[in-house]
Amino acid sequence: MSPVSRGFRRKREAAPADRVPPGQYVTKDFPVLSAGPTPHTPLSQWSFSITGGSETKTWTWEEFRALPAETLTTDIHCVTRWSKLDTTWEGVSLDVLLAAVDYDARYVLAFSDGGYTTNMPVADLLGGKAWVAFGYGGGPLGAEHGGPARLLVPHLYFWKSAKWVRGLRLREADGPGFWENYGYHIYGDPWREQRYAGD
């Protein structure tokens, strides 16, 4: 039972409980959280690769942008407790990207410019649940928010939506990525409030 903090009162409007996971609050801003400087890879040097399957599949920026893209509107939830509702993105579904590869691995490690990594089950990337996004709010995705392209896995805490993503490594066993190594939850379901290891 939590102690009452004397004199503390709600000041914000009640968040819709079916839209906002426990412990989160709604923001209209788009905060930025990154562990280091923002990388700026020229599009001419950018590629997206899926490794660990029967063979490595790589798309150049032009090839990637020629893939069928979708526009979607979704809510995002950061482990630092902000949620942002009705964000609009443009991206290529992971269903499209993974269909180009022959594999039977059950997990992936996403990797990014700057050395960032994050892990998840392949199943969380399939079925219209995940994208490699290159557009936000009707324009290109800004570098500070992960552009030219970031992973978008909105049903998990937002650190799983790796900024500046450059590819996926398919693998048989799960294992921690960058923040997971520093004690954040290995899976990160906001609805079960899986913020830290052991939650």
Place this chain on the structure above:
Amino acid sequence: MAGTAVRGRLNTWQTATIGPVTDETARVRTLRLEVPDWPGPSDGQHRAGQHVDIRLTADDGYQAERAYSIASAPGEPLAITVERLDDGEVSPYLTQEARTGDQLEVRGPIGGYFVWEPGSGSGGPLLLAAGGSGVVPLRAILRERSRAGSSVPVRLLYSSRSWEDVIYASEFGLPPGGVEVIYTLTRSQPRMWQGYARRVDDAMLAEVAWPAALASPGQPLAYVCGPTSFVESVAAGLVKLGYPAGRVKTARFGATGG
């Protein structure tokens, strides 16, 4: 050092009692938090640069949670420094309503990347760059440097709107040997002000930052904390000066939440 973000038995909310409070500026307050089971030196005490989660509960059961940087060095009584955001919910309570003896909940310490320990950085000098209340975890690093008897050279570049907004001004007024504090006041300056009076830019970084290629005592290590625009420009500026991205650790906060 990789490790658990929240260690062992602290993987739960702990009741904290607010101890002495100190007004740092008109908008910023430091609160001591007395937590009976806060880990000590033998069982995973916090490291400089880490944060805690804070949870407030209203008498109708409504709860709000936020993260705040730890202002104290490891081994010192736990303290947070909070800046009031006027449209916030938690920071106005902590800076205006809460008083000694009130209770809240705390969870942590949390975070393992934006931390400094004696020996971090393999002997190179430290560049600390703070925008506004982003100075809080950097103050913990400076206190830990003193507490541990480290002699690593440090430059703190601290950007504030005005002198009245400078947090820890008296503490920084007498820095220990080997520590330089360089201010820039971006909006207004006292009469006769001799320091910088603009936002941090590449020219200022070139003057203040340790040379990236410093051979002795070792490559510099930078910690940058502040609002997103500050961190973006400082981190990019350091990369332009030749700092490898891996030697620039950042922590950012949006002008939101509170």
